[in-house]
Amino acid sequence: MTQVATSPHSYAAQFARFTQQTTLPDALASLRDDAFSCFDRLGFPTTRLEEWRFTNVAPIAETPFVAPPTGIDYTRADLDALHLTRLGGPELVFVNGTFAPALSTTDGVPAGVRIRSLATVLAHEDAAAVAVHLGRLARIESHAFTALNTAFLCDGAVVEVASGVVVDTPIHLLFVTRSGAEPVLSQPRVLVVAGANSQVRVVESHAGDGETPYLNNTVTEISVGDYAVVDYYTLVREAAAGFRIGSLHAALGRSSNFSSHIITLGGAIVRNEARLVFAGEGGECTLNGLYLAKERQLVDNQTTIDHAQPHCDSHELYKGILGGRSRAVFNGKIIVRLDAQKTNAKQSNKTLLLSEDAQITTKPQLEIFANDVKCTHGATVGQLDQDALFYLRSRGLSRDQARQLLTHAFASDLLGHIKVEAIRTQLDALLLEWLPVGG
Amino acid sequence: MLVVRNLHAKVGNRQILNGIDLTVNAGEVHAIMGPNGSGKSTLAGVLAGRDEFVVTAGSVTFKGQDLLALEPEERAREGLFLAFQYPVEIPGVNNAYLLKAALNEVRKHRGEPVLDAIDFLTLARERMKLLGIDDSLMDRPVNAGFSGGEKKRNEIFQMAVLEPSLAILDETDSGLDIDALKTVAAGVNAMRSPDRAMVVVTHYQRLLNYIVPDFVHVLSDGRIVKSGGKELALELEEKGYGWIESAPAAASSEAPPQTVESV
Numbered sequence: 001m002t003q004v005a006t007s008p009h010s011y012a013a014q015f016a017r018f019t020q021q022t023t024l025p026d027a028l029a030s031l032r033d034d035a036f037s038c039f040d041r042l043g044f045p046t047t048r049l050e051e052w053r054f055t056n057v058a059p060i061a062e063t064p065f066v067a068p069p070t071g072i073d074y075t076r077a078d079l080d081a082l083h084l085t086r087l088g089g090p091e092l093v094f095v096n097g098t099f100a101p102a103l104s105t106t107d108g109v110p111a112g113v114r115i116r117s118l119a120t121v122l123a124h125e126d127a128a129a130v131a132v133h134l135g136r137l138a139r140i141e142s143h144a145f146t147a148l149n150t151a152f153l154c155d156g157a158v159v160e161v162a163s164g165v166v167v168d169t170p171i172h173l174l175f176v177t178r179s180g181a182e183p184v185l186s187q188p189r190v191l192v193v194a195g196a197n198s199q200v201r202v203v204e205s206h207a208g209d210g211e212t213p214y215l216n217n218t219v220t221e222i223s224v225g226d227y228a229v230v231d232y233y234t235l236v237r238e239a240a241a242g243f244r245i246g247s248l249h250a251a252l253g254r255s256s257n258f259s260s261h262i263i264t265l266g267g268a269i270v271r272n273e274a275r276l277v278f279a280g281e282g283g284e285c286t287l288n289g290l291y292l293a294k295e296r297q298l299v300d301n302q303t304t305i306d307h308a309q310p311h312c313d314s315h316e317l318y319k320g321i322l323g324g325r326s327r328a329v330f331n332g333k334i335i336v337r338l339d340a341q342k343t344n345a346k347q348s349n350k351t352l353l354l355s356e357d358a359q360i361t362t363k364p365q366l367e368i369f370a371n372d373v374k375c376t377h378g379a380t381v382g383q384l385d386q387d388a389l390f391y392l393r394s395r396g397l398s399r400d401q402a403r404q405l406l407t408h409a410f411a412s413d414l415l416g417h418i419k420v421e422a423i424r425t426q427l428d429a430l431l432l433e434w435l436p437v438g439g
Numbered sequence: 440m441l442v443v444r445n446l447h448a449k450v451g452n453r454q455i456l457n458g459i460d461l462t463v464n465a466g467e468v469h470a471i472m473g474p475n476g477s478g479k480s481t482l483a484g485v486l487a488g489r490d491e492f493v494v495t496a497g498s499v500t501f502k503g504q505d506l507l508a509l510e511p512e513e514r515a516r517e518g519l520f521l522a523f524q525y526p527v528e529i530p531g532v533n534n535a536y537l538l539k540a541a542l543n544e545v546r547k548h549r550g551e552p553v554l555d556a557i558d559f560l561t562l563a564r565e566r567m568k569l570l571g572i573d574d575s576l577m578d579r580p581v582n583a584g585f586s587g588g589e590k591k592r593n594e595i596f597q598m599a600v601l602e603p604s605l606a607i608l609d610e611t612d613s614g615l616d617i618d619a620l621k622t623v624a625a626g627v628n629a630m631r632s633p634d635r636a637m638v639v640v641t642h643y644q645r646l647l648n649y650i651v652p653d654f655v656h657v658l659s660d661g662r663i664v665k666s667g668g669k670e671l672a673l674e675l676e677e678k679g680y681g682w683i684e685s686a687p688a689a690a691s692s693e694a695p696p697q698t699v700e701s702v
Contacts, residue, residue: 409531
């Protein structure tokens, strides 16, 4: 019985129903069909695949997720109870992947910026113009979760910034997931198109509640125009029973600057993929991540930076703090193509283990085909410095206070890179209270 | 204030302290001198509660309490302060933040209200002025990238803010040039008071020109082999430690008369 319910065929039935209920522009309808074929062919990944070797998604594959019921009663109070950072600017809220206008605000959206739900865009006459960006970076052929998200493409966020426009206030996209009686599958899609010479800052927050598992399977595609500056934040605070598979894809135009910060604080299994490609010369990217896990959580960060063009710089720093019996995986791939001379790529992964049973698997993967490049990578795994602990305690701080302070200190350089003050302040506080007492 | 009786301690399998007896009363400054490896820093570490030092015999009473039963933070809150020989660099922890947190723990323990940021800064600035310390030290990470002199000054600054009743200075003079030494000594002297005791651990007599002790003890092979007044330090400077090490351990009977312990 379980076997039938969890095989891709059960998603086939859902897909058949879904295609009857929703209409898409032709180009997207065929993408959707192709995507489902891919998912059907691939199936959920197993640990036999190199890219999933250390991340067993059997708990996801074995859960019979269903499309979220429509008209779920989700209130402002429910949202407030999640204590998410509020940024005071435009904020689009999505409940189980569906846009919730009543909870959202688009006040203060400057001229030259359009922030819409994908469902709205698809119903609009310019759907085709937007559609060209969908699936351009997030390839369905080899990634089951991306294929699944694309097959059920219907809602999410679309942010468009016209050329030359500088947006001061961060744009907040908030995705909350909550299962009803049955575990739901929320599959929002995010598309950000930043025109040439524009500047924008976007924050994606993912959170959930309830005891029933859910899967938040998100795909984000970002097109960074020539000379544009995009500063992107992904805050993952899924419920203890929640699963998240998220991928972020960005293509960087000539002399553009893109930075991504992916911060994971919660979720049973969380996988964050970030795939960046330099599509023009002279680009610069910062790819940072912070992952905190305790109990039996599993956090997997997979990054790829594709130096396809010369004279580009990438700086990558991922730091993790693991307690309890948690596990983390970091895989950082850097590709330097034959023509990508004068590449400067720096990668670092540092993990702090707070317990004997926590585990990190870290793997730098450099594929360098050009000969005039600077590439460095390093990975460290360590524990709290006993001398520093004693020093702090000898000043009157309790063992727990000292551990909190040192743990916070470990993450402080990453926090220092966060340019949205509200996020930095909240993370400062969350880090201090997150630390598992005594372990 | 502090009564050490027959204290034995080891690190790993190595016995380092072999029966220390020491009584320190409020208002007194004791200097502990001795050659390298005599157990000076081990004694300081045992008193502060370093867990790699295992006490194998003896007792330590601090303000009437069994000091050895207390956690390091409880000792600190009770008013014991160790100025480290090698202050630990802690990148990412702000000096002012640590000090405010530490002071408030001490104040809570004493039943005093905690200080808010403004009151704390006022107090900290006043102490920095008293010690002649540059207040840029406050905004930097704890000891990270500090010069040797800055580290030692920072220890004395922490002491001045926390106002301990017993301060143990572990080789605070080592590695300091004469100007830094004078600053540190002036800070320590400014903290001398009738209700505060100090134990100054040092290898060289030089520091004692600036911090004049009431008593000098010579440690050798984990025992106090000779005690005397400040003139003992000068004698050591002149003759070196050789004559002490060859002297019989019974010399410790020359310990100065101890006054009744005040709590």
